[in-house]
Amino acid sequence: MNPILNADPAELAKFSELAHRWWDMDSEFRPLHQINPLRLGWIQSMCVLQGLQTLDIGCGGGILADSMARQGAEVLGVDLSSKALKVAQLHALEAQTPRVTYREVSAEALAQERPASFDVVTCMEMLEHVPDPASVVQACATLVKPGGWVFFSTLNRNGSAFLQAILGAEYLLNLLPRGTHEYAKMIRPSELAAYCRRAGLELHATQGLGYNPLTRRYALSTNTQVNYLFATQKPLDFQ
Structure with a gap:
């Protein structure tokens, strides 16, 4: 596979159809x-x-990109869904969001173009939708400056995650469209940690994210059985 084309056409089509929403x-x-x-609070x-x-x-x-720009960051948001990017650009214009721009380019292609250019790189709810998540992690490590931070969030792969993230969220509670996630593409924390180590990123913190169906609220937690976040850093002496 050409790493610059590390995308699933079916996944892009799925989210493009919903872009206007x-x-x-x-x-x-x-x-x-x-x-x-x-x-956002965890990143900050x-x-x-x-x-x-x-x-x-x-x-x-542009949900996260927009909020980071409003915290004073200079933000570039990238995606391979042109429809989603148009929505992000339109929202930025309508909301007059400062310091945010968008571009249609893959992580791998941008890494070749702009290595060590960013203080912070975020990759949220994306790794479980690409054919080669390790390639994206490597691109993130290439794009961040030495001493900079890379944040990931994704879904664990186990029985609890299947029951809650797929059966519960997609089929019982209708929180997400059916087919949003594929169990085989979910990523265990140990797997993501290995991708990060190979890319030269040091894991500093792990955080769980849970949903309470009674209160209909999400909260950060120590439970990483379903949704989890990684905070990683590129060493200052990275070669």
């Missing part, structure tokens, strides 16, 4: 809007975004 708080993207303050607990060159890989309609 990215900023509808009651749409299929409602969970992303609900968890965004949590993941590791590094203050004000003034930092920040890259959001797999930005979709």
Whole structure:
């Protein structure tokens, strides 16, 4: 596989069909809007975004990119869904979001073009949708400056994750469209940690993210059985 084409056409088509609903708080993207303050706060607990060159890989309609720009970061959001990017650009214009731009380019292609260019790289809810997640992790490591931070979030692969993220969220609670996730593409924390080590990233913190169906609220937790986040850093002496 050509690493610069590390994308699943079916996945791109799936999200492109929903692109116009990215900023509808009651749409299929409602969970992303609900968890965004949590993941943004967690990122800011590791590094203050004000003034930092920040890259959001797999930005979709720009939910995280927009919020990071509003915290003072200089943000570039990249994705391979042209429809989602158009929605992100339109929202930035309508909301007058400062310091955010968007571009249709893969992580791997951008890594060849702009190595060691960003203080912070985020890749949220994206790794479980590409054929080769390790290639994306390597691209993130290439794109971040020595001493910079790379944040990931994805889904674990185990029985609990299948029951909650697929059966529960997609079929019983209808929180997500059916077919949003494929069990085989989910990534165990040990696997993601191995990808990070091979890419030269040091794992500093792991955080779980859970959903309470009774309160209909998401919260950060120590339980990484389903959704989890990684905070990694590129060593200052990286060669």
